[in-house]
Amino acid sequence: MLSLQDSVGNLAGVGPKRVEDLKTLGIFTVEDLLLYFPTRYDSYEIQNPNQAVDQQKLTLQGTVMSEPVIARFGYKRNRLSFRLMVDTEVVMVTFFNQPYLKDKVELSKDIAVYGKWDAVHKRLAGTKIVNITTNQNSVDAVYSTNKSMKQTTLRKFIKTAFTAYESVIASLLPPKLIQQYKLIERKDMIREMHFPSDDTQAAEARRTAAYEEFFLFQLRLQAIKMENQQKNGISILYRNDELKDFIHALPYELTKAQQRVINEICRDLRRPIQMNRLLQGDVGSGKTVVAAVAMYATITAGLQAAIMAPTEILAAQHAQNFAKMFEGLHVNIGLLTGSMTAKQHRELTAQIKNGSINLIVGTHALIQDSVEYANLGLIVTDEQHRFGVNQRQKLREKGEDPDVLAMTATPIPRTLAITAYGEMDVSVIDELPAGRKTIKTSWLKTNQVGVAWEKVRQELEQGAQTYVVTPLIEQSETLDVQNAQDLFEELQEYFAPQYQVGLLHGRMPNDEKDAIMEAFKANEIQVLVSTTVIEVGVDVKNASLMVVYDADRFGLAQLHQLRGRVGRGERQSYCILIADPKNQVGIQRMQTMVETTDGFVVAQRDLELRGSGDVLGLKQSGVPEFKVGDPVGELKMLQIAKSDAADLLLTPDWDTQTENLPLVEYLTIRKLQTHFD
Structure with missing residues (x-):
């Protein structure tokens, strides 16, 4: 019996070599192939050039x-x-x-x-x-491909798959939603997405595909939320007096926003329901100390707390900072990462399992099956946008339903955050600590780079340190951008012998990266040339200047993250963007960075400038990646899909109704929780 879950190797003409080629595109099953939608369409309808706009693709x-x-x-x-x-x-x-x-x-x-x-x-x-005779008025689908798979070959395989499996393509959306929104059946949607009859049919298919994608995504989030609300969590009865003493002992006063968020979190900790909260805060707003308060509260209740970071550099930094913060308290810290030796890993996991370590700091290693916790009460994820729904859920399944606090320094508009992270409650720190100096940002053209180097020298002479960030590691024949290796050699010569220049990039072994970063923290290196490996969380209080080469190659959210690596100490700090943008959007992005340091303003502007369908932009904004739907340009559709998904899950016996069986089967295959007692 045919099934959309059949391997693509079952298709005529798809041998073992082609199976491997398709895997490079993330295509494993027939359904993967049928849902591998075009990135655009080329229309060969003859057009009048006088009615065309500049840079439009057309046929003359x-x-x-x-x-x-x-x-x-x-x-x-x-x-x-x-x-x-x-x-x-x-x-x-x-x-x-x-x-x-x-x-x-x-x-x-x-x-x-x-x-x-x-x-x-x-x-x-x-x-x-x-x-002219065969192509006039026709539309060609264009796909994202690679060296292993040509457009013509991929189109042929999709055609083969659709012809062979058309009879088993069932609509997943409830019929009433298809009727209500004038959508088309899934079989027709797939056909028109790949082989559109005309522009109108292609648009209808795309609208249906976007809504289906949003609906299935929101159904999953709402299912998770409902499941979690029906489960009993841990009631973390922390010692309020010890927590107050810890907060009063901090070397600074918490902002009102931090106090409000801590109160929200502490209320959740005491409730016997599993907390699932997203903490949004701009760069430098003090999320880490909020997490520290939550983790210490958990530890005073006799439970373990864990914090997961996306990189080993950030995890190690957290471990060092928490060691200072919790000095003299009954907090035993363990650092768990993927680069540990088998012996180190075995010894540490044994201590985690017996409870002698009560604060575990680590990377993705924290959610490995081999890591067992004695009494895990709270898990914190740092830089939440680096982790997907699957990882978020896997975290929640560790221990006996621990509370989860997810943090992100990538601000996104609140409505979008609530919709994208539909299974979570959202808290926002919308205030920076008192006395924190605004980072002064300027934009220079490439021919003004000498001004930047003079500013670097001025900062170095005052005992400060500098980051210099560039997009590429080595020379590229296709992109005319400054690369880290060349820039490192150039600056080494420029600042010798007074100052040391270091190089840091993602291809280095972890121990080498750690050594370079430690040398920079210790001020043994004064100028650090780096790729975006330093984008997230790195904290060197003596660094006062960030220079970003080819800044127009970065998204606004990423530039804001990079800028946030300075201004973390007492010094007045600066950010210099070096860029020669080729269009008006690039110019507006540079102007935005100069005009504001408010991360939420930057994020909103980023979404506006990037427009619909820019996957890179969505990733950088902390929003899940969709194949068809655009959660920015089609936010209303995403919110409607969220409401529809919640309504369906609240309908009695929805999962036994005949019309919903294809959807139930689809969800079951993906091992989603779809039924609640």
Whole structure:
């Protein structure tokens, strides 16, 4: 019997080699293949250039008015050019690195060309010569592929899969929702997404696919939330007097926002229901001390607390900071990471299991099956946006239903946070500690880089340290951006012999990265050239200047994170962005960074500038990644899907109704909890 969960190897023409090739795209099953939707569509409908906008992709038809000419420049690089008479206007057409097309361009013959329109210069950068008779008014789906899989091969496999499995594609959405929102059946949606009849049908299919994706996502979140609300958690009866003494002993006064959030968390700890709270706070707002208060409260109740960080550098830093913070108290700290030796891991996990260690700091190693806790009461995740729904749920399953506090320094608008993290309660620290100096941000063009280096020297002469961040590790033939290796060598020479320059990047072994970071913390290195490995959580109070090369290559949220690595001590701190943005959006992003240091303003502006469908932007904003739906541009649809999912789960016996059985089967396959007593 056919099933969408069949391996792609069951398809005609897909042998073992092609199975492996498809795996590189994340395609394992027939359903994976059918849901591998196009990133865009190329329409070959003939258009009038006078009605087109600049940089629009379109198809022009006309008469060839000049002999095609090939100009060669560089290794294997060339340009094919000819003039095309379109109605009464002459358009220059160019093709790059496709010299073989010359044979298809004949003087005085009619031809249709697909490409990108330059309205200012009346030029077309061609990508394809279209067969007028067979392609007119047709639409081609374009997929994200790699060297292992060509567009034509992937299209063929999708066609094969749809033809063979069309009869077993059942709609997952409840019929009343399909009718209510005028959606199309899943089978029709999949067909029109891959092989659209026309632009209108493609748009309808995309709308259905987006809603289905949002609905299934929200159904999972709401199911988790309902399950957790029905489970008994741990009532953490912390010692209030000890907690107050700890807070009073802190070397600074908590902000009102921190106090409010701590009260919210402490109320949750005492309740016999499992806490599941998201703590949002801008860079430097003091989330870590809030987490420390929550963990200490848990430990005073005789339970264990754990905190999970996304990198070993950040985990080690947390362990050091907590050791100072809890000095003299009954807090025994263990650091658990993936790079430990088998013996170290065995000894530490034994102490965790017998309860002699009551504060466990670590990376993803904390949720390994081999790690057992004696009496885990609270788990904190730092930089929550680095962890997905699966990891969040796996954390909650450790121990006897521990409370969970997730933290993120990547602010996103509250409505989006509540919707994206639908299974969590949300707390926000919207106030910075008193006396914290605003980081002064400036933007320089590449030809002004000497100004940046003079500022670096001034800071170094005052005993401060500097970060210099660049997007690439080594030289790239495709991107003209400063790379870390070259920049490191250049600055070594520039600042020698007075100052030491270090290099840090993600390809280094962990022990080497740790050594470099420790040397920077100890001020043995004064200038640290780095890739974005230092983006999250690294805390060096003596660092007062952040220089970001090719800043237009980073998202706003990422730039804000990078800027937050300075200004963590008493010194006035600065951020210098070096960039030559190529368009208006790039310019606006640089201006935003100069104008505001408020992370929530930056986040909102980032979402506005990136627009719909920018997956990179969504990832950087802490929002889950969707294949089709855009949670920013289609926030209303996402919120409606959330409401619909919650309504369905509250419907008595919804999971035994015949019309919902395909959905129940789908959820069961994915091992989701879908039934509640």
